Amino acid sequence: GYLDLIESLGLRVLEIPTHPATGLSLPALELALDTQPVRAVLAAPTLSNPLGSVMPLAAKQRLVKLLAQRRVPLIEDVVFNDLLSGDQRRKAAKAWDTEGNVMVCGSFAKTLTPGIRLGWVEAGRWRDAVATHKRLQGAATNVVLEEALADLLTQGSYEAHLRRLTASMRQRRHEARHLIAHHFPPGTRVSNPPSGDTLWLELHPAIASMDLFKRCASEGITFGPGELFTATDRYRNCLRLNFSGPWNAITMQALARIGEIARQMLERPAASPTPPVLRRA
Numbered sequence: 001g002y003l004d005l006i007e008s009l010g011l012r013v014l015e016i017p018t019h020p021a022t023g024l025s026l027p028a029l030e031l032a033l034d035t036q037p038v039r040a041v042l043a044a045p046t047l048s049n050p051l052g053s054v055m056p057l058a059a060k061q062r063l064v065k066l067l068a069q070r071r072v073p074l075i076e077d078v079v080f081n082d083l084l085s086g087d088q089r090r091k092a093a094k095a096w097d098t099e100g101n102v103m104v105c106g107s108f109a110k111t112l113t114p115g116i117r118l119g120w121v122e123a124g125r126w127r128d129a130v131a132t133h134k135r136l137q138g139a140a141t142n143v144v145l146e147e148a149l150a151d152l153l154t155q156g157s158y159e160a161h162l163r164r165l166t167a168s169m170r171q172r173r174h175e176a177r178h179l180i181a182h183h184f185p186p187g188t189r190v191s192n193p194p195s196g197d198t199l200w201l202e203l204h205p206a207i208a209s210m211d212l213f214k215r216c217a218s219e220g221i222t223f224g225p226g227e228l229f230t231a232t233d234r235y236r237n238c239l240r241l242n243f244s245g246p247w248n249a250i251t252m253q254a255l256a257r258i259g260e261i262a263r264q265m266l267e268r269p270a271a272s273p274t275p276p277v278l279r280r281a
């Protein structure tokens, strides 16, 4: 969604290399700032989607400082932070913002239900501009829902809910990784995020995940092909699995089936495209 949104604003995306465990590479970001006309940085420092990487607290602090020095705003997406309930890494980079240079945006889509459509923003220096923008959009929020949510957040049941949710996600990731190890072709690599319900897979380079997607979709099984997550042509052999829906025998079978189809693609590759006809000069 971000890539489409940025394109619709007439802006261009520059992707910053990200480590699967520790997230955004600060040296790479610094290089980008030195050499490119960067107008803003959009990041999910805590449980990035799709890798699930988490920047260490010291790195979050350095990120905020670096961008404040350069007067480049940080738009921090904290939609997944609460899934690190009870873990100090849950803390947002915004916590180190002393100059209002960080716009932090969150929602309850990942912790309560995507359908709730309630989120929030603390826009620092841009507070008034964001409030005006929201007013102009005319999208009033549902006050009844807001009141109900406020009750939930203040009565202590939210933290208890988060503990149950993250425990069930841990179990799903564990079972999914087990199924992947058994059913996907040898050499498949899979992320191991500390929370959340997505896994990122790197398949053998000969497997195009878009082709795999098409074959799976014809059997009613879907996932996120790697190229959805980039503005470049990378990640063609990667895919994102999401376990936020029902998790039962049918979904487990579907996951195993993706692996089987990937194996078949590797064992019996589709006929390569017809080579171009060479013309005589």
Ligand SMILES: Cc1ncc(COP(=O)(O)O)c(C=O)c1O
Pocket (backbone or CB within 6 Å): 044, 048, 049, 077, 079, 107, 108, 109, 114, 117, 118, 119
């Ligand atoms: C990183 C990230 N930010 C934000 C969102 C969207 O949240 P919402 O449904 O509240 O708009 C998503 C949903 O997939 C997401 O993955």
